[in-house]
Amino acid sequence: MSAASSSAFDKNYSGFLFDMDGTIINSIAAAERVWGDWARSKGLDVAAFMPTMHGKRGVDTIGLLNLPGVDPAAESQLIMEAEIADVEGVVPLPGAVDFLASLPPDRWAIVTSSPYRLAQARLAAAGIPVPRFIVTAEDVKNGKPDPQCYILGAERLGLRPSDCLVFEDVMAGIKAGETAGSDIMVITATHSHPIETGHSTLQNYENVRAHIDGDGLISVVRKAG
Known part of the structure; x- marks a missing residue:
């Protein structure tokens, strides 16, 4: 049940x-700092993108965007390193x-x-x-x-x-x-x-x-x- x-x-x-x-x-604050910087670097609408990145693996979040020339595995690795370095808050x-x-x-x-x-x-x-x-x-x-x-x-x-x-x-x-x-x-x-x-x-x-x-x-x- x-x-x-x-x-x-x-x-x-x-x-x-x-x-x-x-x-x-x-x-949330740490994750949104890192992901917000990444989204801006890719020319994404940050406000529209941010609600989509919570609760899923980074590689899946990036893969769903189908961005040309972007390797989801490589990008998610870079984001992970940035998130490990930023645990403030x-x-x-x-x-x-x-x-x-x-x-x-x-x-x-x-x-x-x-x-x-x-x-x-x-x-x-x-x-x-x-x-x-x-x-x-x-x-x-x-x-x-x-x-x-x-x-x-x-x-x-x-x-x-x-x-x-x-x-x-x-x-x-x-x-x-x-x-x-x-x-x-x-x-x-x-x-x-x-x-x-x-x-x-x-x-x-x-x-x-x-x-x-x-x-x-x-x-x-x-x-x-």
């Missing part, structure tokens, strides 16, 4: 799968550090469209340790919205996607989680406009905690008060 028809707050899960950017950390979402630290290390993973080195840099800047399990851009042939990443994330936990709750913030990731067969919790902290979704939503992690029951199943519980 999808979270669109059953609230994720009312269910227990064997594992949690977290997108990174916009879901456990806020890296990268911070954890409110409550995220404590929420993640309260989870059993073998029961959650990060599933990000970022390359591994960029994920390392941004997590370090936000004060979040690299978890035991992580799926990055290099681990999949097809990036979000393809479900491969979340299927792989569940496999690394030894679980089925349907046993996991996916935490996401953008449509490409939400679609990937849905297609994988997971319930979705939409994190809204970095949204400048409301996202239309039938899934459960959470602004950030300040007013929730993880509860682990006697069978080891995990749930998201609202804090009293």
Whole structure:
């Protein structure tokens, strides 16, 4: 059953799968500085382009533009290096550090469209340790919205996607989680406009905690008060 028809707050899960950017950390300022510079260098309409680059692998974002004479793999590599060098203002979402630290290390993973080195840099800047399990851009042939990443994330936990709750913030990731067969919790902290979704939503992690029951199943519980 999808979270669109059953609230994720009312269910227990064997594992949690977290997108990174916009879901456990806020890296928008840094990402938009680098991508904005790149878009201007290619003569793109920056304001129109920027909403399209969140939540997907850089190589996929560039490839979809079909720019003449532009090699998506080479360009995305240059952008990644620039993003690794610029982590100013990268911070954890409110409550995220404590929420993640309260989870059993073998029961959650990060599933990000970022390359591994960029994920390392941004997590370090936000004060979040690299978890035991992580799926990055290099681990999949097809990036979000393809479900491969979340299927792989569940496999690394030894679980089925349907046993996991996916935490996401953008449509490409939400679609990937849905297609994988997971319930979705939409994190809204970095949204400048409301996202239309039938899934459960959470602004950030300040007013929730993880509860682990006697069978080891995990749930998201609202804090009293």
